[in-house]
Amino acid sequence: MGLQIVTGNRLRDGQAVWLAGDGGWSERIGAARLFGDAEIDAGLALVSTPAVALEVVDLQAAPAVEVAGEAVPASHRERIRSLGPSVRTDLGKQAGLDDSVREGASEPPPSFPQPPFAGIYQYDQLDRQFLRERAEAFRHQVARRLAGALSEEEFKPLRLMNGLYLQLHAYMLRVAIPYGVLSAAQLRALAHVARVYDRGYGHFTTRQNIQFNWLRLVDAPDALAALAEVDIHGIQTSGNCIRNTTTDQFAGAAEDEVIDPRVFAEILRQWSTDHPEFTYLPRKFKIAITGSPNDRAAIRVHDIGIMACRSEAGEIGFQIHAGGGLGRTPVIGTKCRDFVPVRELLRYVEAILRTYNALGRRDNIYKARIKILVREMKPAAFLAMVESEYAALPADYCVLDDAIVDAVASRFASAPFSTLPAESAALQAALGSDAALAAYVTSNAHPHRVAGYISAVISLKPPGGIPGDASAEEMELCADLAERYSFGELRVTHEQNLVLPHVRKDDLPALHAALVAGGLGSANIGQVTDIIACPGLDYCALANARSIPLAQDLGRRFADPALQREIGPMTLNISGCINACGHHHVGHIGLLGVDKAGEEYYQITLGGAADEHAAIGALLGPAVPADAVVDTIDTIIATYRTHRAEGERFIDTYRRLGAAPFKEAVYAAPNHADH
Amino acid sequence: MPLPTMLIIDTLGVEITDSFHLADADSALEPGAIVTLARLTQGGAKGGAQGGALPRPLGVVLEPGARLDSLLPHLAALDLICVAFPKFRDGRGFTLARALRERHGFTGAIRAVGPVLPDQAQALVACGVTQIETSDRHPPGQWAAFLAQAPHPAPAQLLNRLLTRAATT
Numbered sequence: 001m002g003l004q005i006v007t008g009n010r011l012r013d014g015q016a017v018w019l020a021g022d023g024g025w026s027e028r029i030g031a032a033r034l035f036g037d038a039e040i041d042a043g044l045a046l047v048s049t050p051a052v053a054l055e056v057v058d059l060q061a062a063p064a065v066e067v068a069g070e071a072v073p074a075s076h077r078e079r080i081r082s083l084g085p086s087v088r089t090d091l092g093k094q095a096g097l098d099d100s101v102r103e104g105a106s107e108p109p110p111s112f113p114q115p116p117f118a119g120i121y122q123y124d125q126l127d128r129q130f131l132r133e134r135a136e137a138f139r140h141q142v143a144r145r146l147a148g149a150l151s152e153e154e155f156k157p158l159r160l161m162n163g164l165y166l167q168l169h170a171y172m173l174r175v176a177i178p179y180g181v182l183s184a185a186q187l188r189a190l191a192h193v194a195r196v197y198d199r200g201y202g203h204f205t206t207r208q209n210i211q212f213n214w215l216r217l218v219d220a221p222d223a224l225a226a227l228a229e230v231d232i233h234g235i236q237t238s239g240n241c242i243r244n245t246t247t248d249q250f251a252g253a254a255e256d257e258v259i260d261p262r263v264f265a266e267i268l269r270q271w272s273t274d275h276p277e278f279t280y281l282p283r284k285f286k287i288a289i290t291g292s293p294n295d296r297a298a299i300r301v302h303d304i305g306i307m308a309c310r311s312e313a314g315e316i317g318f319q320i321h322a323g324g325g326l327g328r329t330p331v332i333g334t335k336c337r338d339f340v341p342v343r344e345l346l347r348y349v350e351a352i353l354r355t356y357n358a359l360g361r362r363d364n365i366y367k368a369r370i371k372i373l374v375r376e377m378k379p380a381a382f383l384a385m386v387e388s389e390y391a392a393l394p395a396d397y398c399v400l401d402d403a404i405v406d407a408v409a410s411r412f413a414s415a416p417f418s419t420l421p422a423e424s425a426a427l428q429a430a431l432g433s434d435a436a437l438a439a440y441v442t443s444n445a446h447p448h449r450v451a452g453y454i455s456a457v458i459s460l461k462p463p464g465g466i467p468g469d470a471s472a473e474e475m476e477l478c479a480d481l482a483e484r485y486s487f488g489e490l491r492v493t494h495e496q497n498l499v500l501p502h503v504r505k506d507d508l509p510a511l512h513a514a515l516v517a518g519g520l521g522s523a524n525i526g527q528v529t530d531i532i533a534c535p536g537l538d539y540c541a542l543a544n545a546r547s548i549p550l551a552q553d554l555g556r557r558f559a560d561p562a563l564q565r566e567i568g569p570m571t572l573n574i575s576g577c578i579n580a581c582g583h584h585h586v587g588h589i590g591l592l593g594v595d596k597a598g599e600e601y602y603q604i605t606l607g608g609a610a611d612e613h614a615a616i617g618a619l620l621g622p623a624v625p626a627d628a629v630v631d632t633i634d635t636i637i638a639t640y641r642t643h644r645a646e647g648e649r650f651i652d653t654y655r656r657l658g659a660a661p662f663k664e665a666v667y668a669a670p671n672h673a674d675h
Numbered sequence: 676m677p678l679p680t681m682l683i684i685d686t687l688g689v690e691i692t693d694s695f696h697l698a699d700a701d702s703a704l705e706p707g708a709i710v711t712l713a714r715l716t717q718g719g720a721k722g723g724a725q726g727g728a729l730p731r732p733l734g735v736v737l738e739p740g741a742r743l744d745s746l747l748p749h750l751a752a753l754d755l756i757c758v759a760f761p762k763f764r765d766g767r768g769f770t771l772a773r774a775l776r777e778r779h780g781f782t783g784a785i786r787a788v789g790p791v792l793p794d795q796a797q798a799l800v801a802c803g804v805t806q807i808e809t810s811d812r813h814p815p816g817q818w819a820a821f822l823a824q825a826p827h828p829a830p831a832q833l834l835n836r837l838l839t840r841a842a843t844t
């Protein structure tokens with residue numbers, strides 16, 4: 001006979017708790033009361049009371065076994081809940097940390113003055129007042145929830161609207177980094193939140209957000225109020241609203257752009273924030289915009305993808321795509337219009353949203369995204385509806401005239417660049433004698449539109465590290481370096497790295513030395529260890545598999561810089577479940593965690609791409625057990641190295657040869673394949 | 676069993692007298708009747724006090740999946756449209772209300788009915804809702820605080836201050 005236990009998360013701090021023998025709630029799984037399979041429904045009924053609803057949420061049963069009179073978890077998920085992340089044994093219940101106090105949480109937040117030339121959108125008092133009021137409104141909502149005036153069902157969407165999720169170990173706060181642009185002051189405030197309200201670190205995500213994993217509900221309003229003082233927030237990072245618009249991490253700095261997409265991403269942000277009509281959509285809605293024909297924002301896998309372009313007459317406008325997405329049904333978006341003039345941008349986007357809000361499915365969460373609507377209606381019928389909505393908009397509604405665009409654009413400070421020679425003699429001299437610097441410049445530097453400058457990527461993927469994680473100290477180091485070398489400005493990439501966008505080439509040797517000293521000098525951007533990985537089962541309540549330890553093992557296997565360079569440009573993306581937060585569909589190599597009878601397995605896809613040649617990867621064959629994945633990837637890479645023609649990247653070889661040689665190499669060795 | 680009292684409020688959160696009632700499916704319509712869309716469009720709304728002519732005032736309930744095409748020919752005969760929210764998370768009602776106002780020029784009352792939240796008050800008003808049916812769970816007193824803030828003294832973010840006509844105005 002199987003045994004089960006009753007568990008949930010404590011409302012006020014999100015801690016995992018278990019129903020104990022005495023009818024109370026214990027933070028220790030061992031104390032959990034064991035129910036036979038036949039009794040578990042009665043056990044759940046016991047706790048489905050209004051009194052419990054004020055104390056514990058997300059009630060569920062979990063399988064357990066009995067060892068020496070104590071309950072012991074019988075699933076990976078429950079084991080991780082009862083201990084903490086397997087990749088951070090210094091945290092969670094396994095570390096015995098006392099969660100009843102948070103040092104410094106009662107003190108007023110320090111002030112972080114904004115650097116004058118950082119390329120963030122500069123708030124005025126009214127903009128700032130809006131964020132302060134939002135933080136206060138959330139404080140009020142939390143109080144109403146704790147007092148019972150809002151039920152959990154009512155409160156959940158309201159907390160999600162402020163970026164607050166409930167995960168395995170605690171609440172998780174997701175903070176938007178608008179279109180990836182961050183000032184040094186904002187990064188310091190994030191470090192402050194990490195240190196005071198969290199456990200000293202944050203996780204940068206593929207959607208230009210940062211996540212804190214250990215928030216308490218009761219502290220979340222304070223954390224948001226502290227962030228409001230530096231003009232950042234958790235609005236639109238969750239829930240079925242228009243999410244934060246993402247863009248190219250080199251926006252405004254790249255050589256190849258038609259327009260600076262930050263201005264339009266900011267316009268879209270303001271237009272969509274608390275949009276009265278579009279806050280309760282059928283499902284989340286993600287918009288990405290690129291100002292360059294070289295798509296670094298993955299616009300074709302977004303609900304709406306926007307690409308700046310010029311008409312034949314030279315007018316600036318946008319090509320619009322809709323209905324792309326990843327998740328369980330990956331789809332490349334449908335092109336809606338080749339050219340929408342600037343003044344019509346919001347109006348056209350609004351027409352798409354209105355069509356979706358009216359017709360998108362609400363009966364099945366897995367079919368609720370716009371991509372399914374477009375598919376079920378057929379693109380032509382969908383586009384006809386959009387055009388009809390668009391044609392019916394009032395003539396004066398949301399017209400983006402030049403004056404408005406200019407007013408928003410004028411809020412972005414332009415950095416006082418110096419006039420410099422295109423090449424730096426100091427850098428050239430240093431490159432000759434410093435091979436590590438040379439490797440860094442080759443892989444981590446990106447051309448800048450201003451002569452003598454370069455954008456420098458800071459890799460958050462050290463060998464064996466957790467992709468995208470940064471400690472408060474690392475954040476502060478990056479803030480220091482931004483102030484010293486990049487006008488106080490940073491960027492966050494959708495590959496989970498940071499960028500100093502405007503670095504003088506002359507300064508690169510010193511910057512590189514400082515990064516190396518701080519443990520942030522990995523020269524692996526665009527290489528096999530620049531792995532995108534979602535949090536997976538170590539943190540995420542929806543996960544099947546632990547993506548992080550796999551990313552760490554792969555990082556260690558391919559750590560040798562010379563080997564990585566020899567392998568060449570490559571993207572390797574890992575998701576812990578079908579939701580695809582780790583972009584596995586669009587990795588040259590994609591790994592998707594699946595659960596097979598309680599064991600972690602990975603499906604492998606090859607041939608995905610997120611750029612202007614966007615493609616969804618194809619499944620190579622049967623899933624591979626987690627502990628065989630590293631060897632399997634090694635085999636795939638070895639196969640590529642055997643077959644590649646001169647100058648070919650992995651993806652080129654794959655496109656030329658197809659899956660056959662890879663399939664043969666992987667599944668010829670029978671112990672790897674598992675049916 | 677008596678139905679719970681559903682108090683109706685206006686856009687300032689003030690309770691108003693409800694001059695409407697849900698029409699009984701089998702009886703002739705009285706002034707103030709609220710009918711289903713089916714009854715309205717099938718001509719079954721006839722049979723008011725004046726024998727055959729539609730009674731006024733007249734209301735209709737619009738379920739969120741409803742197709743507006745069938746309602747449009749009758750707009751001029753309506754004084755109230757009840758936009759139903761089966762869940763507060765079902766946002767179709769916002770688009771329906773806005774479409775009625777902006778695209779189809781409906782000038783009568785639009786009433787939000789269903790389990791909407793006081794936290795949604797400003798969005799409802801911005802989309803053209805003029806009356807809200809409150810519930811015992813969220814009585815008028817809870818709404819007043821949210822509606823007193825609307826309309827916001829100055830649109831908060833720059834864009835909405837500059838647009839001639841924004842979604843929030």
Ligand code: HEM
Pocket residue numbers: 165167172204205206207211283286324325326327328329369533534535539540541542579580581582583
């Ligand atoms: C830990 C809490 C998280 C939860 C509960 C979560 C949940 C989800 C869900 C349910 C989907 C599928 C949506 C759909 O197909 O309709 C999804 C998609 C996605 N998430 Fe997450 N996610 C989490 C973390 C992350 C992180 C850390 C990242 C970035 C590394 C991320 C980025 C994305 C992206 C890029 C997609 C696919 C794009 C799309 O929406 O089609 N998420 N997420």
Ligand code: SF4
Pocket residue numbers: 534535536537540541542543544545575576577578579580581582
């Ligand atoms: S892909 Fe799955 S496991 Fe990974 S973060 Fe998203 S929901 Fe969680």
